[in-house]
Amino acid sequence: MITLYGFSFSPYVRKVRLVLAHKNIEYSQVMAPPSQDADFLQKSPLGKIPYLTDGDFSISDSSVIVQYLEKKYPQMPVLPQEPHSFARALWLDEYSDTKVNEIITGIFFERFGAPKFLGRDPDEAIIKSKEMQFPVIFNYLEQELKGKKFLVNECLTLADISLTSNFANFFGLGYTIDDSQWPNLARYTEKLMKIDFIKKIVDDEQEEMADF
Ligand SMILES: N[C@@H](CCC(=O)N[C@@H](CS)C(=O)NCC(=O)O)C(=O)O
The missing domain is CATH 1.20.1050.10 (Glutathione S-transferase Yfyf (Class Pi); Chain A, domain 2)
Structure with a gap:
């Protein structure tokens, strides 16, 4: 199950939400603010939002997350092949x-x-x-x-x-x-x-x- 961390007004979080919606991927969202707490830094080493977890896997940075989603869920692609x-x-x-x-x-x-x-x-x-x-x-x-x-x-x-x-x-x-x-x-x-x-x-x- 995918969980997205970050509050919605962030354009980076919104970018990932838009891609998840476009690809029709189910997910839940935790309205987390950026943080320098140790737990948060483990998932998002720069302390920024968004980061995303997919089961045991976690990854941060909106553009990296989108490229991960594109590989794992290729339906409705957002990155051209050419x-x-x-x-x-x-x-x-x-x-x-x-x-x-x-x-x-x-x-x-x-x-x-x-x-x-x-x-x-x-x-x-x-x-x-x-x-x-x-x-x-x-x-x-x-x-x-x-x-x-x-x-x-x-x-x-x-x-x-x-x-x-x-x-x-x-x-x-x-x-x-x-x-x-x-x-x-x-x-x-x-x-x-x-x-x-x-x-x-x-x-x-x-x-x-x-x-x-
Ligand atoms: N390149 C990152 C930028 C993320 C970013 O800057 N997020 C802001 C919120 S809109 C943040 O977490 N700022 C806190 C900080 O810079 O410490 C991405 O695409 O996810």
Whole structure:
């Protein structure tokens, strides 16, 4: 039986949940925060979420977990076989985990995490400086999406799932994408957020996290 550890608002945890849902894999979730406790570090040596257990086996890092799931549960693949497409899917996953995450989830953390975990008000200067970087990621993604339905090939891959996971926080914060400047990105993100299994995970989170 699979158990996923980590609270749902983390884009990395959400990424794994989206892949589990897409592949229709049963699992349970423990709403664990990151920790430096010895027990936690045994399963997740960097003290980060998510980590996942599958019977006696445990593994951390969202991208590594997804690749494990892809090997063990090959139905509904999220990584293409063809080498260039495979590499592109991994690259765009990396771009989401780093640049996109640093900007969008950085703001999300200031708004929600700082008051909850650090006991301080959001730092509006940090938020403003991150908002000013939206065009950097929007321009790149707009160009990557030119003439395409999804980021890699014509079907959903880890690239789209990782990006959606961050954009769920972007839309959750009340931001929108100006479709006169970034028409491809605006259309693409709107369509992704309406895909049934994605919408369900994002909607369910509100309830799951209500008492967190
Ligand atoms: N590369 C890791 C990043 C995971 C990560 O940074 N998780 C955050 C929560 S969103 C965390 O646990 N932060 C605690 C820390 O950095 O100590 C992954 O893809 O799983």
